[in-house]
Amino acid sequence: MTESNALYAQSGGVTAVINASAAGVIETIRKHPDKIGKLYAARNGIIGVLTEDLIDTSFDSAADIAALRHTPGSIFGSCRHKLGTIEKNRAQYERIVEVFSAHNIRYFFYNGGGDSQDTAYKVSQISKTLGYPITCIGVPKTVDNDLPMTDNSPGFGSVAKYIAISIREAGLDVASMAQSSTKVFVFEVMGRHAGWIAAAGGLAAEKEGDAPHIILFPEITFDPKAFLARVDACVKKYGSCAIVVSEGIRNAEGNFVADSNLADAFGHKQLGGVAPIIAKMIKQELGYKYHWALPDYLQRSARHIASKTDAEQSYAVGQAAVELALAGKNATMPIIVRDSNHPYRWSIGEAPIEKAANTEAKLPRNYITEDGFGITELCREYLQPLIEGEDYPPYKNGLPIYIKLKNTPVAKKLEKTFEV
């Protein structure tokens, strides 16, 4: 066994399949005991690094690690914490080097989205900036699908599948009730800056009249008049109207509609959610009875209906991250490459982390129909393979079995503590 250890951590909003990436990292490292000694995990992402709050993954059985593939959430804890620049926050970087050095950590794998890859990039530069030899590989993940370079972001396919299934099911519900009761259903989905998740709802509409009838994207300025006219026409034609709305839609002034309170002259903000605002607007202007839903965390943790494609890709980027590290790469990130659409084929490529950091890939305009209320065939062709396949977890007592690891702490070696 070598003395070079590795450290893995998860960061940012979690996904249904981020732990599949963890499994990919851990299982691949276990195949190379000659090259990597211990694999540690940092509790709560970079915070666990700074506070020397490490976990020794070697106490967990192969079966338990394999079960990560079907367990949602972040098995080692996540965080929302970005490293500042080394110029202004040198103490933080020195602390990271102290922790790495104390535990012989030579490989660092950071699993997250754009903000997290910014942190990963900064860590990858420590060899240059502070002279500590570290190999840092980013592992991509985000439900928002807004990472650049990669064809799609691991984590997105599962939320896309959940949203498409949910609006199909709720669309049948509202259509059932419409004759004498609820005629409009408003479904709010995540994606504050990019409409990928909202677009995924459009996959449910395969035939004329299918739900969703309208999608509101953050990329399209919200026009209440055009929207209400469309809702009215939809109810008159199909009897009911199912709407997917992104949390991030903005009005003509560029403000989030969710932050507006159209009903309240006193300026009191809503407690959250654009769906109730849209729903009330419909009631006031058109008189239709409505229901609305806001699944929030449910959409990004719905491992019970994860996309098989997504689960496989999430595992693959974890595996590839280790292979890249062992091949001597640094400051890089495995990405998904789409090799063909019919049949769908993908492979793993790589891209510099630096370019993944702090960039948001928005929905291209030609993925949205000209009227701004739906997705084009081009968009459907892009999205469809990402939700392909079911990958059910095992069940016991009617509920999915989600693993908890031992999360055995590593004894601290540093005397000093560090405040984050």
Place this chain on the structure above:
Amino acid sequence: MTESNALYAQSGGVTAVINASAAGVIETIRKHPDKIGKLYAARNGIIGVLTEDLIDTSFDSAADIAALRHTPGSIFGSCRHKLGTIEKNRAQYERIVEVFSAHNIRYFFYNGGGDSQDTAYKVSQISKTLGYPITCIGVPKTVDNDLPMTDNSPGFGSVAKYIAISIREAGLDVASMAQSSTKVFVFEVMGRHAGWIAAAGGLAAEKEGDAPHIILFPEITFDPKAFLARVDACVKKYGSCAIVVSEGIRNAEGNFVADSNLADAFGHKQLGGVAPIIAKMIKQELGYKYHWALPDYLQRSARHIASKTDAEQSYAVGQAAVELALAGKNATMPIIVRDSNHPYRWSIGEAPIEKAANTEAKLPRNYITEDGFGITELCREYLQPLIEGEDYPPYKNGLPIYIKLKNTPVAKKLEKTFEV
């Protein structure tokens, strides 16, 4: 083929498995062409009867009818419409007799909850009140599980399973984020008058510290002080707190908390939802960052994760309804009888519709822990078998295949129309 026809209709809020009951009715009637000629369906429940808006189900293939077993929503449309008393609404009843008579309808199957069984009961009395020979059988259904006499209501097991899975998944999410971000998750579930659905969330908590940590039931007066103390203790002990709240919780004055606006001195009502009110209270009083979710229709239409037990029972009550009708019963309803808990065994019994109408079975006090924030072992023992088993629909293109029937209209025979 006989000239006696039958009519089936669905009523009230829909469920993930009400169409399994439809399949049970249709497939069983198709086995008895000597006794029942055509099976018609009324579009949108009793409204379709009154307006002579009937569907001939005989044009739909056996395969399509079988697919109803895995299709959510109401395949013929539902309604929220109750018949008034015959004393005050004689014209309605005479109209029903005209429609029945015009189409030789001798059997009527009405699939719904407490309100709908009130209508079914009134129809069942037409032989007595108006002299038209009709056999009326109720088919039980409601996600609220508040029908009396039956051990459980078809439709409940599936929403129970969805809620328990969802809070388990979201609980892992909030626990992942808690160190540096969201610490509290509030999950609002249906059940305005009875806490069965909220209680089902409790199934997810199998071990100390598991989500949900707190359940708020409509049967327990909401005590903000005790609640907040519990939330705080939970966050301090486990790092995060996952809460299931019934939409129907009430304050000490007996008013729905959802109707109160604790934040707004001007008396402006919230646009809906008790979850954001509870969440904001936690933020204001304890300072914890929160997320909240409100799945609304998603919970009752989530056929993708329906309970197998529920799907089977829903089919069985449809089948039994036809058998009861053919056995000459009237004004009765098949019910689920629990024969044993270990192993779970059930059979079909029967009960008078009259007793099912307009009654709400609440959660017994001994199903709720003494502190009012959780479920007892007795409750768990009752609930657990109802979510047992998965019954996945078939998939295509990553999405469940839900059937649409031909819904072939029956030619109207009456000259008069009828305003509902």
